[in-house]
Amino acid sequence: MSKIRILVVDDATFIRDLVKKGLRSYFPGADIEDAADGRKAQQILAHSRFDLILCDWEMPEMSGLELLNWCRIEGALSDVPFIMVTSRSDKENVVQAIQAGVSDYIGKPFSNDQLISKVRKALVKAGKLEASASAPAAPRPAAAPVSESAAALAAAKKNEAKSGAKPMGRGQGHLRLASGNLSCVIKAISLKDALLVVKRTEKLPQVMESAVLDLEQGDNAEIARLNGYLHSVSAFEPKPDSEWLQLNFRFVDADPQKLDYLSRLITANSIGGV
Secondary structure (H helix, E strand, O other), rough: OOEHHHHEEEHHHHHHHHHHHHHHHOOOOEEEEHHHHHHHHHHHHHOOOOOOOEEOOOOOOOOHHHHHHHHOOOOOOOOOEEEEOOOOOOOOHHHHHHHHHHOOOEOOOOOHHHHHHHHHHHHHOHHHHHHOOOOOOOOOOOOOOOOOOOHHHEEEEHHHHOOOOOOOOHHHHHHHHOOOEEEEEEEOOOEEEEEEEEEOOOOOOOOOEEEEEEEOOOOOEEEEEEEEEEEEEEEEOOOOOOEHHHHHHEEOOOOOHHHHHHHHHHHHHOOOOO
């Protein structure tokens, strides 16, 4: 069987590197290329043939949906497996992708097992990989814990009263990890990162773990989905058995709309209404 060729498309360098690392761990002989947006991917696809395309949805220049539509009308690319990798999990977005001819869908954040399972399934279906090849065990879905936002906010206020710390903003959000979902308080936020407070669970969040931070925005309560990774994890209270954790969440999005949203949050110096 010839060498498998995969194109990874995402505007976030961290996500591209994460996906490529996961793919190479399971397909060590694969030829994997990447592109920072749909336009660059289009240029690569115009002169190179790939067995699979893994593509983000929200990107500058050309979105993943636009690239998918272009691929499906191009004769040489119309049957190439196309997997959308995105934090857009709304039903209408899924329907849009299906109507455009998407092969499969991976929601951010994702585990390496989830990624490999989807890729392997698409390659087997396309006849590029033998079905008998070893496959990773199917991951067990993690149940979302009960919301603890109000309690986390109270703990944050209590801790700050002792330390005298004054955060830039205040508000609540929802942190989505591959291992499960956590309600959180946004203690501070900038264009580069956010300081989050979450209730400690049995499974601790891991440094460098990819995640998505969901924030409500606007009068219609639309959700802003900010992609990133955990840069640091520490106890929020000054004791080893702290009930709360403080997470430094680094953003990886280069989407102008998301950066504009973050700018407005910071300018307002308060995120109580997000």
